[in-house]
Amino acid sequence: MHRFFVPAETMQSKAVLLAGDLAHQLSRVLRLRAGDQIELLDNSGRAWLARLDEVSPRCCRATTLACYRPSTECRTRFVLYQGLPRGHKFDLILQKATELGASRIVPVRAARSIQMAAEEATPARARRWERIIQEAAEQSGRALMPALSEAISLPAAIDEIEEGDLCLAGAPGERATPIRHVLERIPQAPTSVRLFVGPEGGLDDAELGSLQAAGVSLVSLGPRVLRTETAGLVMLALASYALGEMELPGEHGF
Amino acid sequence: MHRFFVPAETMQSKAVLLAGDLAHQLSRVLRLRAGDQIELLDNSGRAWLARLDEVSPRCCRATTLACYRPSTECRTRFVLYQGLPRGHKFDLILQKATELGASRIVPVRAARSIQMAAEEATPARARRWERIIQEAAEQSGRALMPALSEAISLPAAIDEIEEGDLCLAGAPGERATPIRHVLERIPQAPTSVRLFVGPEGGLDDAELGSLQAAGVSLVSLGPRVLRTETAGLVMLALASYALGEMELPGEHGF
Numbered sequence A, B: 001m002h003r004f005f006v007p008a009e010t011m012q013s014k015a016v017l018l019a020g021d022l023a024h025q026l027s028r029v030l031r032l033r034a035g036d037q038i039e040l041l042d043n044s045g046r047a048w049l050a051r052l053d054e055v056s057p058r059c060c061r062a063t064t065l066a067c068y069r070p071s072t073e074c075r076t077r078f079v080l081y082q083g084l085p086r087g088h089k090f091d092l093i094l095q096k097a098t099e100l101g102a103s104r105i106v107p108v109r110a111a112r113s114i115q116m117a118a119e120e121a122t123p124a125r126a127r128r129w130e131r132i133i134q135e136a137a138e139q140s141g142r143a144l145m146p147a148l149s150e151a152i153s154l155p156a157a158i159d160e161i162e163e164g165d166l167c168l169a170g171a172p173g174e175r176a177t178p179i180r181h182v183l184e185r186i187p188q189a190p191t192s193v194r195l196f197v198g199p200e201g202g203l204d205d206a207e208l209g210s211l212q213a214a215g216v217s218l219v220s221l222g223p224r225v226l227r228t229e230t231a232g233l234v235m236l237a238l239a240s241y242a243l244g245e246m247e248l249p250g251e252h253g254f
Helices: A007-014 A021-027 A087-100 A115-119 A123-140 A154-159 A178-181 A205-212 A229-243 B007-013 B020-029 B087-100 B115-119 B121-140 B154-159 B178-182 B207-214 B230-243
Strands: A004-005 A013-021 A039-040 A047-054 A059-068 A077-083 A104-109 A166-170 A191-199 A216-220 B003-005 B015-019 B038-043 B047-056 B059-066 B075-081 B104-109 B165-169 B192-197 B215-220
Touching: A004 A013, A004 A123, A013 A021, A021 A059, A039 A059, A039 A104, A039 B178, A047 A115, A059 B178, A077 A229, A077 B115, A087 A104, A087 A123, A087 A229, A087 B178, A104 A154, A154 A205, A178 A216, A178 A229, A205 B038, A229 B087, A229 B230, B003 B121, B007 B015, B015 B020, B020 B059, B038 B059, B075 B230, B087 B104, B087 B121, B087 B230, B104 B154, B165 B207, B165 B230, B178 B215, B178 B230, B192 B230
Parallel strands: A004 A039, A077 A104, A077 A191, A166 A191, A166 A216, B003 B038, B075 B104, B075 B192, B165 B192, B165 B215
Antiparallel strands: A013 A059, A039 A047, A047 A059, B015 B059, B038 B047, B047 B059
């Protein structure tokens, strides 16, 4: 079934009005008709089954039939602190981190983030990023869209760490522990997992030092060098796997 | 250091001639000079440290200084059978599967692979795919490029399974076991791991049935729906992690 995030105010009555781009998409792109069912989400964790009553490119009317809470969200909060990479790599990171269950994605101005990358974080780009996240959340069946934060410095990112968080930073093998050694020895399920990933070229020595001083485990992903966009997604997948978040509700083993 | 795969015949003497695109890249793109060192690989598992003696856009001369075997290859053979997806998604899959240590990537004409996708497997496209693999192998520090096979049918892919292989296929939650339950119970390190991933829309019921009949474990990657290009990469990362391939040489725990 097609799924759409809509503004929270849209869902305040059983009779729902869908206008703008969404009306165009429903009528012209997807060619849905009166009687077809869709799922609507207000980014609160709830979802509504809705029946389309009237479809037109300017405005669609629908009636909600049921409200429920999809069980597709992780119990763990995964925050990805991603050193701003070049070009369009961040688009891919946003899409994949959303699929993989991230709660929040924070672009980080790291020492090796090229200046241009930081400057490119314009409002237009931010809107594009929001759209990528929304589409990935709709497609992957999520009930919440990951929050996209403004770009911050690494010290500001480190300041967000709280007692009991599991914090990992991708680092070259010689300074790091294999990620499996860390993930297999988690004493108890953390509420938040914070993952720090450098831009192209990685985090520099001073950055790795300050992460380590803040209690972040420097982890290696093995002998092959992963690109920055791959490293974050692999760390997210592995942490999610190790914490039982890749099991369906009721199958959790942690 | 910059790394380059070259034809095996290039490495047959200590004095090496590098012509064509590589000479252009060394001289004009990377602006290397006589005296600079590079790493050359012949896709046999060996690597040579070489010093550039003469750099020009038409032809470069180099002398090999040392030959060694990079320890960046997995002990396990990972074969990714990827249902042919639409558009350029296969490019991303090739790049990331190479980074993640795949030995071989096999495009599969699955029931839901759109016809166009299969037709797009032209020689020109195959050359582009080879180039993507080579660049990813150079960048990630691999000593071997994954082999890219011709597109085959799913029955032909299933025929390749051998005794003792670990075989996993991505499947929807209701038909599948959580991947962690399978990976945590591997009786012994397999020589080959074969990973089957459907195209957009996944493998259909008949395909999942024939995989299961051939002893392939149907595995779920959790409640969130992953896109086809994400599913294969996550399965590759998780299998590699579980088999200790994300540890550096000497750190293996399996």
